Amino acid sequence: MPELPEVETVCRGIAPILEGRTLTDLVIRRPNLRLPFPEGMAEKLKSQVITTVGRRAKYILVRFANGAVLLIHLGMSGRMTIHDSGDAPEPGKHDHVDFITDGGKTLRFNDPRRFGLMALATEETLEGHRLLAGLGPEPLSNRFNGDFLVSALKTRGQPIKAALLDQTLVAGLGNIYVCESLFRSGISPRRKASTISGKKIRLLATTIVEVLREAIEAGGSSLKDHRQASGEIGYFQHNFAVYGREGEPCPDCTCDWQKNGGIKRIVQGGRSTFFCTNRQR
Ligand SMILES: [Zn+2]
DSSP, X not given: OOOHHHHHHHHHHHHHHHTTOBEEEEEEOSSBSXXXXXXXXXXXHTTOBEEEEEEETTEEEEEETTSEXXXXXXXXXXXXXXXXXXXXXXXXXXXXXXXXETXXXXXXXXXXXXXOEEEEEETTTTTTOTTXXXXXOOTTSXXXXXXXXXHHHTTOOSBHHHHHHOTTTXXXXXXXXXXXXXXXXXXXXXXXXXXXXXXXXXXXXXHHHHHHHHHHHHHHHHHHHOOOTTOEEXXXXXXXXXXXXXXXXXTTOOSOHHHHOSXXXXXXXXXXXXXXXXXXX
């Protein structure tokens, strides 16, 4: 599932072909994804000039000169591919939307599982939009720092992992990067959030930013170095320390992994958590 760094990478990948361009055509091949497409979406956006591509949590925000804002969520399996319009392959079964620009490019949205969604807002209604209202601060914004996290977790009796996944506390953090940040900070995912020392919470805040920035940087190099032949963007090689590595030795750890079984997997709130019982307390 695409997490914040993947979504950020998609934004950075599609921005150069969308920004400053006019949407000459918008082809929508089915009535809905997870939700119905907004009524009249194609008519509302066609012939409009795209100003910027940005991100809020895991929503891609495509802004238009007329004040319209298109929100795109990639869901579980949403992907974007870029093609030369004259050379775009025949759309497949899961190619649901084509954005065609006057720059000769086609941006194609593909989503086999259809958990993605598109919604329309305006500059005025965006902040209060039901998909965005109530979201906590962006982890890469100035609002998110040690002081913020200490104060936000003070009253949280739930396990730290659950608290970090709560989108009203901080927006856009998902399972993978929460596991990785807790490992790197040496905090057990089972620890009650309110019982963790301020010093450790401050380290955690710094680590979350560091882990996300590293992943975004890896995504950035993937855009530069090897744009895939399929035109697909936003998916790149990851090096996770613990995520998905049950039973493997954990990196830079003194635990005797052959004796204690290496990285552990437990299920919290229906999601897998990967961690080291030696290093994370
Ligand atoms: Zn370990």
